Amino acid sequence: MIEKTVTVTNKLGLHARPSAMVVQTASKFESEIHLSKGTMTINVKSMLGVMALAAECGTELILRVDGPDEKEAVREIARLFKTRFREAY
Amino acid sequence: MGEAQVIRDHAFHVVRRSIPAGRVKNEIARLRNASQTTVEELRTTRNKAARAIGDSGANIFDAQIMIASDEEFLESVIQRISKERINAEYAYQETLGDTIDRLEKSDDLYLRQMIHDIRAVSERVLSLMLGVGQDDENGFNRPTILVGRIFSPGQVMAYAKRNVVGFLTEEGGPASHMGLVIRSLGIPAAMGDFSVGEQLTTGTPVIIDGNKGDVIINPDLETRRNYRRIRAQKQSQPLNVLRQARSITPVCVDGRPIKLGANLEIPGPFDDHLIRLGVGVGLYRTEFLYFAKQVFPDEEEQYLIYSRIAEKFHPLPVTLRTFDLGGDKYSDHLGKIREDNPALGWRGIRVALDATELFRSQLRAMLRASASGNIRILMPMVSDASEIIASMKLIEKIKRELRRSKIQFDEDIPIGVMIEVPSAALSADYLAELVDFFSIGTNDLVQYTMAADRSNHRVSKYYNSAHPSVLKLIQMAVLAAHDNGIPVTICGEMAGNKEMAPFFIGLGVDELSMNPTLLPGVADWISRINSIEAKRFASRVMRLTTTEKVSRAFREAYDYIKQQKKGSWIR
Numbered sequence: 272m273i274e275k276t277v278t279v280t281n282k283l284g285l286h287a288r289p290s291a292m293v294v295q296t297a298s299k300f301e302s303e304i305h306l307s308k309g310t311m312t313i314n315v316k317s318m319l320g321v322m323a324l325a326a327e328c329g330t331e332l333i334l335r336v337d338g339p340d341e342k343e344a345v346r347e348i349a350r351l352f353k354t355r356f357r358e359a360y
Numbered sequence: 361m362g363e364a365q366v367i368r369d370h371a372f373h374v375v376r377r378s379i380p381a382g383r384v385k386n387e388i389a390r391l392r393n394a395s396q397t398t399v400e401e402l403r404t405t406r407n408k409a410a411r412a413i414g415d416s417g418a419n420i421f422d423a424q425i426m427i428a429s430d431e432e433f434l435e436s437v438i439q440r441i442s443k444e445r446i447n448a449e450y451a452y453q454e455t456l457g458d459t460i461d462r463l464e465k466s467d468d469l470y471l472r473q474m475i476h477d478i479r480a481v482s483e484r485v486l487s488l489m490l491g492v493g494q495d496d497e498n499g500f501n502r503p504t505i506l507v508g509r510i511f512s513p514g515q516v517m518a519y520a521k522r523n524v525v526g527f528l529t530e531e532g533g534p535a536s537h538m539g540l541v542i543r544s545l546g547i548p549a550a551m552g553d554f555s556v557g558e559q560l561t562t563g564t565p566v567i568i569d570g571n572k573g574d575v576i577i578n579p580d581l582e583t584r585r586n587y588r589r590i591r592a593q594k595q596s597q598p599l600n601v602l603r604q605a606r607s608i609t610p611v612c613v614d615g616r617p618i619k620l621g622a623n624l625e626i627p628g629p630f631d632d633h634l635i636r637l638g639v640g641v642g643l644y645r646t647e648f649l650y651f652a653k654q655v656f657p658d659e660e661e662q663y664l665i666y667s668r669i670a671e672k673f674h675p676l677p678v679t680l681r682t683f684d685l686g687g688d689k690y691s692d693h694l695g696k697i698r699e700d701n702p703a704l705g706w707r708g709i710r711v712a713l714d715a716t717e718l719f720r721s722q723l724r725a726m727l728r729a730s731a732s733g734n735i736r737i738l739m740p741m742v743s744d745a746s747e748i749i750a751s752m753k754l755i756e757k758i759k760r761e762l763r764r765s766k767i768q769f770d771e772d773i774p775i776g777v778m779i780e781v782p783s784a785a786l787s788a789d790y791l792a793e794l795v796d797f798f799s800i801g802t803n804d805l806v807q808y809t810m811a812a813d814r815s816n817h818r819v820s821k822y823y824n825s826a827h828p829s830v831l832k833l834i835q836m837a838v839l840a841a842h843d844n845g846i847p848v849t850i851c852g853e854m855a856g857n858k859e860m861a862p863f864f865i866g867l868g869v870d871e872l873s874m875n876p877t878l879l880p881g882v883a884d885w886i887s888r889i890n891s892i893e894a895k896r897f898a899s900r901v902m903r904l905t906t907t908e909k910v911s912r913a914f915r916e917a918y919d920y921i922k923q924q925k926k927g928s929w930i931r
Contacts, residue, residue, distance in 0.1 A: 283470050284468055284470060284471050285471070286470055286471055286473065286474060287420070287423035287473070287474050287477050288419060288420075288422075288423060290423065290474075291422050291423045291426050294426055295426075314432050316431075316432065317430050317431070317432035317433055318423070318426035318427050318430045318433075319427060319430050319432075319433045319456075319459045319478070320430075320432060320433070320459075322427075322459060322463065322474050322478070323458070323459040323462045323463065325462055325463050325465070325466040325468065325471050326471075327466070327467075327468040327470075327471055357658065358656070358658075359656050359658055359717060359718055359721060
C-alpha cells in the first residue's frame with residue numbers, strides 16, 4: 272500500500288469538473304483507492320464520495336492506494352492535483 | 361400559449377414505506393432502471409449540448425453522468441433497501457442526504473454549487489421511480505410553459521425541447537444569462553415577476569404575450585381565441601425568419617448602407633444563415649464559455665473556439681468581447697463573489713486587469729486566432745482611459761512574444777471598447793484616440809445613467825431607453841468616434857428596435873448589432889428610411905426635453921415610415 276499527501280491547489284477547489292477527472296482517472300486502475308480528509312475516508316471511484324469531501328483550495332488530503340497497479344495510480348492522481356486539474360488558477 | 365409546468369427544487373414527496381421481503385428484488389430493479397434511464401438521458405443531452413455549444417460546454421453534463429452511474433453509491437442504496445426493507449425512493453433520498461448535508465455545511469460557495477448537479481440527477485431518478493414528470497426525450501405532449509424561480513443556462517438548454525413554448529420565472533431578467541440563452545433560442549419569456557409561482561400550479565393555462573411582455577393566467581375562451589389568431593398570423597418562428605430570408609440589403613432610400621451584425625452567445629444554430637446573408641458577428645459574448653463549463657477554458661481551448669468561428673465567418677468580421685463577468689452574472693449563476701452592489705462592482709475589464717493571467721490567456725488565444733480570420737477584440741465595462749492603456753500594453757507584449765515565437769497573427773487587429781458606463785461616454789473624445797472602434801452597450805448604459813435596474817420591478821419604470829440624457833451620451837460617443845475617424849456599433853437591445861433606428865441612422869451610427877432573428881426585419885426597415893431626413897430627425901430629437909416627448913417623436917416617425925414606405929416622414 273502506498274500513502275501520499277496531496278493538496279488541492281486550484282483556486283476553485285475540488286468542484287464538479289476536477290472531481291470528475293479524479294474519479295475517471297482512479298477508475299482506470301484495479302487498485303483500491305481512497306482519499307481521507309480528517310476522519311472522513313471515501314472511495315475515489317465514487318463521484319458522490321469525492322464530491323462529499325467538499326475539499327476547498329488549500330485542503331490537504333491523504334491518498335491511499337492498494338493493489339497491483341498502485342504505483343501508476345498514485346503517480347497519475349497526484350499529478351492531477353499538482354497540475355491544478357488543468358485549470359488556469 | 362400553453363399549460364404551466366411548475367418546476368420546483370423540491371417537488372417530491374417521498375414517503376417511507378415498509379416492503380415485504382419478497383418485494384426487495386422488485387425495489388432494487390426499480391432503482392436500477394431509473395438510474396440507467398437517467399444515465400442514458402444525460403448522455404443524449406450531453407451529445408446535444410456538444411453540438412449546440414461545443415464539447416467544452418457539454419462537460420457540465422459529465423459530472424452528472426458520473427453521479428447517476430456511481431456504483432458505490434447505488435450499492436449502499438441497495439443495502440439500505442434490503443436491510444431496512446424500505447421502498448427504493450426513500451432509501452435513495454436518505455442515502456443521498458448524507459452527501460448533500462456535508463456539502464451544505466461547506467463554507468465554500470463554489471463547492472456548494474455541486475448540490476445543483478446532485479439535485480438535477482436525483483430529481484430525475486426520483487421522478488422516474490415515482491412516475492411523475494413527463495419531460496422525456498421527446499419533450500411534452502402539449503404546448504408547455506415552464507415556470508420556476510430561475511433556470512441556469514444548462515437547464516434552459518436541457519428543458520428547451522419539443523413543445524416548450526415559453527419560460528416564466530420569478531427572478532432574473534432579459535439581460536441575465538438565462539435571458540440571453542432563452543432569447544437566443546427564440547423562445548418567448550416573462551422574467552422577474554416575483555409572484556408567478558404562487559399563482560400557478562402545473563396544468564394551469566397560461567399565455568405569454570411576447571410583444572407586450574404580458575402574462576395572462578387562466579385566459580377566458582375569447583382571449584384564447586384572440587391569441588390563437590395572433591399566433592397564426594405570426595406563425596413564423598424566429599429561426600424560420602432567418603432561414604427564409606433570401607438576402608438582406610440594409611441600404612437607406614438615399615443609398616447610404618448601414619452595417620448589420622449579429623449578437624451571439626451560442627455558436628451554431630444561426631451561423632450558416634448569417635454567413636449566407638453576409639452578416640458578421642457584431643458581438644460574441646465569450647463569457648458563455650465560462651458559464652457553460654463553470655470554469656475558465658484555457659488558452660488552447662479558447663484558441664480552437666475562436667479560430668473556428670473566425671475561419672467560418674471569414675472574410676466577415678467577428679467581434680470577440682473579452683469575458684464580461686461580474687455584476688448580475690456572478691450572483692445569478694455562481695454566487696461565488698458576494699458584493700453589496702455587484703452592478704457597480706468587480707466586473708468586466710476590472711476583473712481582467714486584476715486577474716491578468718486569465719486576461720493574458722484570453723488575449724493570446726484571440727490574437728492567435730486572428731490569423732484564421734477577421735477578428736476584432738472588444739473590452740467591456742471600461743470606465744477610464746488607464747484601463748485601455750494597461751490593456752494595450754498587455755496586447756503589445758503578447759504580440760512581441762508571438763513574433764518572437766514566429767506565431768502568426770493579424771498585426772492590425774482592431775481593438776475596441778464598450779461604451780456602457782457614463783464616464784466612458786463623457787470621456788469618449790480621449791478614449792477614441794486610443795482605440796480602433798466603439799461599441800455602445802445600451803443595456804448597461806441606460807441602467808447606469810438612470811441608476812435603475814430593469815429587472816427590479818419596483819424601479820423598472822425608471823429604466824428609460826428614450827431618456828434625453830441617454831441619447832446625449834450616445835451622441836457624444838458617436839461624435840467623438842467620428843472626429844477620430846473610428847466606427848461606432850450599437851450592440852444593446854436598442855439596436856434591434858425599429859422605433860430607434862431612424863435616430864441612430866440620423867446620428868451617423870455605422871453598425872447595428874442585434875439578436876440574429878431581428879436582422880431581416882430591421883434590414884427591411886432600414887431600406888425604407890432616408891438617411892438625410894433621419895439626420896434632421898435626430899437633431900430635432902436631441903432638442904427634446906423629456907422621455908415622453910422623445911418617445912412620441914420615435915412613435916410618430918415609426919408610424920410614418922410604416923405607412924408611407926418611402927418618401928418624406930419628417931414634419
